[in-house]
Amino acid sequence: MQITFTSFPSQSGLRSAYASATKHATEDDEDAYMDVEPFDDFESDSSRLTCPGETLTSAQSFMRGHGTYVDNDDVISSVAGTVERVNKLITVRALRTRYNPEVGDLVIGRITEVQPRRWKVDANSRQDAVLMLSSVNLPGGVQRRKLESDELQMRNFFEEGDLLVAEVQAFFSDGAMSLHTRSLKYGKLRNGQLVTVPPILVRRLKSHFFSLPSGVDLILGLNGYIWVSKHVKESEREGEEGFDAEAVYSNRNDDIDDATRTAIARVTNIIRILAAHSVPLTDVVLLEAYEWAVEQDADVKGLLQEDVSDALVAAVTSG
Amino acid sequence: MSSRIEILNDGGFRSDGRRQYELREMTFDMAEQAGADGSASVAHGLTQVRVSVFGPREAKMRSQTIHDRANINVEVGIAPFSTGDRRKRSKGDKRILEFASTIKSTFEPVIQTALYPRSQIDIFVHVLQQDGGVLQACINATTLALANAGVPLLDFVCAVTGGVHAAAPMLDLTTLEENDLPHVTVAVMPRTGRVTLVSMETRLHVDRFEEILRLAGQAGGVIHKEMRAVVRERTKGLVDAMGAGVRTSDFAEDAMVADS
């Protein structure tokens, strides 16, 4: 048995912005009020920071986008984040927020509720997403017709707690997203474990499915949910000979050897470390990080030690 | 209830050595707490609170949804050991409910709830230590936690307590002072100077009230400066960590698509 006791870290550093001050309310506090920065330097400084309530520019010459509102002819920020400008459109991007879905996004979700002809899916957004029974492929092939009996046995396909990968299909009038899994790439997830990261760290990539050496597959959901699992051989992919259509809704895992399990745990820890250091996750970064970890021969747990994780982050961000 | 301690001595010092308008040491900590979308710990002197924000997210109870905006749910917990005399309050305690609804009504006009129809924003407040100015600490912590969670706000909300001792106004009262003096908690939105909350449980002369309100507005500005610095520091920390910052081109595209 191993136990380690430590003290709480002192209040400082990147992840815990911290300030402490004693003030006299009648001090000369001229600068307590907005130091309105001139807007001219806007072009040059692409990552200007702002806070709620800060005036960004005049509403007469610019249009307001996300993260802003207009009051008295001024465009004002409503979130803390970076100011972006495209032509006349001003937006502020918050750095920590729930997932903002867009049509076509690849997401990973967890079933929260089974309702008549639909599932509710948690996808780290402002409301649960909806997956209609008509938006999934049923076992027996793409062309199979939906039967009334399918409605009665929806839990045989997905039940509460199940994880799935899907694409954002459309939005309802109240802003909730609807998902579909009508591709053989999508559907129920098994043979692995989930990691969650802030959604901003997952960028839109050409493909969100990729494999690392040592037999690990990754799915990067744009909502910050990442699935790390055992590699599926090419020959067993959808459409290939070895593909088992009946296994699409299976809850059973394949046999997974210890080496693969270790690799999965290692990748999971790497993702946690990178996320904690706010490193945007791409296939390139993850591959580099994984190779670094293998090269350093860092065991799964050793990665979480502060010096090792710092070195890991330094290694991938410098490249 | 009156104490034997001099609230303001002849030299112009208060019982804890502060001047009339001097605020206590404030600490703002925006470190992430497990699972929350945003959180903050705030201390004013010995008073210490912790706020976690969850959401906007799916409402826990369907009956709570509002079709055209987000529902704000505030829950307050007070640690039994937070006061001088131990006292355990249940969640249904009238004072706690009232306290929660005060916080809710303070933030309802500030959060852009219309952007999130049918969603819910949960604000969980935990009072860990009380030495006066609890409401002020809760409001300041809630502002930071909401900003941390990326919830759109019209402005910061900065609160401060003010009281009057023998015609002399004072700011940021301790429990000792609150027990002895008529006092009021004021929350302001610094950009417009608009007041979103005035909470008073004691009687206060109308002439004094005006003065306190003016002072509280000024003190709110000072507190705002500190809070803003913390939020900026955190934002900067995150941006720097993300490497070369947020690449404009990528996100601009997103924004255009989303906005159209």
Add this chain to the structure above:
Amino acid sequence: MAFKSLSKSEKAYIQASLQSNSSLRGDGRSLQEYRTISLETGVAPLANGSARLNIGKNDAEAGGGTEILAAVKLEVEDIEHGERVDQGRVTCSVSCSPAAYPLASSGGLDDLQHDYSTFLDDILSHPSITPANLGIVRGKKAWLLALDLVVLSDSGNVYDAMFMAARAAIWDTKVPRTRSVEYRAQKKQEGDMDVDEEKQSGLDTRQVKAATDFELEDYWDEGIPLVGREAWPICVTLNLLSSLHFLDATSQEEAATPLRLLLVYSVASKSTPALQGMQLLGSGEVDVAQIKKLIQDGEKHASQLLAAINLKLRDEEVRLTDKARLKFASVR
């Protein structure tokens, strides 16, 4: 916790990894290994003793961890009409921040708090471990030791965390020094202050010859540590998965484990640990022979855990004393 549902395949994955030859856990720990525990005492200046404890918050990871705040408040209690006369007593209650269980309904949270409070109070309020120096005035007044815990976040293994936090707060507690005082009516002779009390009408205070009370002593320190704090119990949760057990489960591991055995031990100096409490959580069964074995294993784990936490608590004591000295020096 059960509020976070996992899919069947996730559960199966976790179980299979734990049962595999090399017993793999999601974060690379071995079966008998705890996550890093952060501990700080003296965190609540308004309490007589306090501690903050976090299991699993790693510097490399943002957020996370099971975090508990524990504080002790001493209150003077009239015990003239109570049952136990001199000892004083201990009560314990737990409250959970909704932030720790963001998916729980308000009713579910109340139930949970109640379960935690009952389990802890049953064990911790037992006279056998009540500190010996809670009496103030014989037969009249004693300290009521109120131990309050707040669960600020739960990432698994909340019971072990609560007991450790409680132990730390108890360790940090200082009982104020008191001195008995007698109020005496002038005319009566000395020495019989305890006599004839019963005959007096309680309402007619003029007749009372002598009443006994206490005052706080002026002394350089904050008081005396609790006597018998070494024996304060500690909990070891064994997570059972068929024939194997593992320690310090994360919430995912808890969701994938059908059965948990809580074992609470108290170790008075140098003697063998005494089992103070035990509870089986979850659905399933364990046969008696296995339980015996588990209790033995638990004993070993408890001794090691105690050794580790005691070491840390002594460090904290030194740190707090140094801090107080520095503060004193700077004021001067």
